[in-house]
Amino acid sequence: MNMKEGFLFGGALAANQCEGGYNLDGKGLSIADVVRGSQQGIPRQVDEKIHEGVYYPSHEAIDFYHRYKEDIALFAQMGFKCLRMSISWARIFPNGDDEIPNECGLQFYDKVFDELLKYNIQPIVTLSHFETPLHLVEAYGSWRNPKLIDFYVKYANVVFKRYKDKVIYWMTFNEINETMNKKDPFLQAGLKFKEDENDKKVKVIASHNMFIASAKVVDLGHRINPNFKIGCMIQYTPAYTKTCHPNDALAKRFYNIQNYYYTDVMVKGEYTSLCYSQLKRLGVDLTISKEEQEILKKGKVDYIAFSYYFTYVVSYDENQFVIDKKNKYLQTGQWNRTIDPIGLRVALNELYDRYQVPLFIVENGIPLDDKIDGNNEIIDEERIAFFRNHIMQIKKAIHEDFVNVIGYTTWGPIDIVSVSTGEMNKRYGFIYVDKDNSGKGTLQRFKKKSFSWYKKVIESNGECL
Ligand code: BG6
Secondary structure, three states: OOOOOOOEEEEEOOHHHHOOOOOOOOOOOEHHHHEEOOEOOEOOEEOOOOOOOOOOHHHHOOOHHHHHHHHHHHHHHOOOOEEEEEOOHHHHOOOOOOOOOOHHHHHHHHHHHHHHHHOOOEEEEEEEOOOOEHHHHHHHOHHHOOHHHHHHHHHHHHHHHHOOOOOOEEEEEOOOOHHHHOOOOHHHHOOOOOOOOOHHHHHHHHHHHHHHHHHHHHHHHHHHOOOOEEEEEEEOOOEEEOOOOHHHHHHHHHHHHHHHHHHHHHHHOOOOHHHHHHHHHHOOOOOOOHHHHHHHHHOOOOEEEEEOOOOEEEEEEOOEEEEEOOOOOOEEOHHHOEEOHHHHHHHHHHHHHHHOOOEEEEEOOOOEOOOOOOOOOOOOHHHHHHHHHHHHHHHHHHHOOOOOEEEEEEEOOEOOOOOOOOOOOOEOOOEEEOOOOOOOOOOOEEEOHHHHHHHHHHHOOOOOO
């Protein structure tokens, strides 16, 4: 039992977590560039500006900016059919509101795409993966301001036209639902709240502006190249009810609607009854003009891309849901995450039942603090077992549940900077990068044991696990 012909096996990266070169060749600052990693017990922190002598993980990252050829050659050795990556918006429009794009930035992605295509690796591109230009945050208040819609559309127009013969699959915003779910959605949407501000309202408005931006871009992209496939991208963490008490079933619904709020608008092209019930729960009124309704209708996405890492348990408390990260039936791995392959089958079924559009698993993986042993090897059996079990469940979803899954890109096929903590030691890769949490190391690349395992998986199109 393997995947169908054309299944997109590969890996997934984000510009700010791998490229480095944060100020090279005309690139402006993006929101990721002012985020310090957590260091020796001090949590991750967002700075107003860059401070001398402080370590910012995105500034060098793993230097993919200079080493992309070497890294892509390694992906090609594993037989990747595709590489999910993002374009750094601030490399193309350094301030976000510039008149003309930065040609050097455009040339960089020309070179990366050409290198990938040389090996028949299809680039799959996220337009914004936590990479809003910082100037748009400072001068306009980020996505709470509808002016960002035009800046984003202008950026998309430039890259769609430039790369229309090199890229087919696009995604508009990475994990757009994190705008609502995160207490502090700075990385997702560049939002900082003032003391007297109703943060729920700001999140609803920012999300609305992103919906309009996404829909406009989907419509535009289809006009530029009718073959484009443009998807939305959410973080999907299924939740199980803690007990069979009906209130826990309600809790699960309250939990789910915060995610479906996003997919409903982007896939169905309208604010559905579920969306209105979410707005009511948040106590926020949103007026949607006739013109905006039309835009949403015209800009329905072609597929749903999602990240899947673990599952939650939810229970009810005073008309709210409460999340429990532990599940007594599941093992908990490093970084306190449950390991739940069946949860991926659940996720695929939940999304497909509701939307009936192609699904693309664009992130999945296990962070391990891998170490090089005395023989210069990295034996990451735990990672191999993790992927084996997850791919088995994808196959069940495809062959037994008839879910339309178009591809699977593992998160961080090469070790990169962690988004939530800025650590380097939170490693996901098949390829080890010699760099530590404080930024020290040679940046040399080493293949882990999982490297040759994943190569066999791709070679056999998922048959050989
Ligand atoms: C997803 C993000 O939420 O999870 C990635 O899209 C991120 O950018 C990934 O890196 C893993 O999270 P972390 O915090 O371990 O890097």
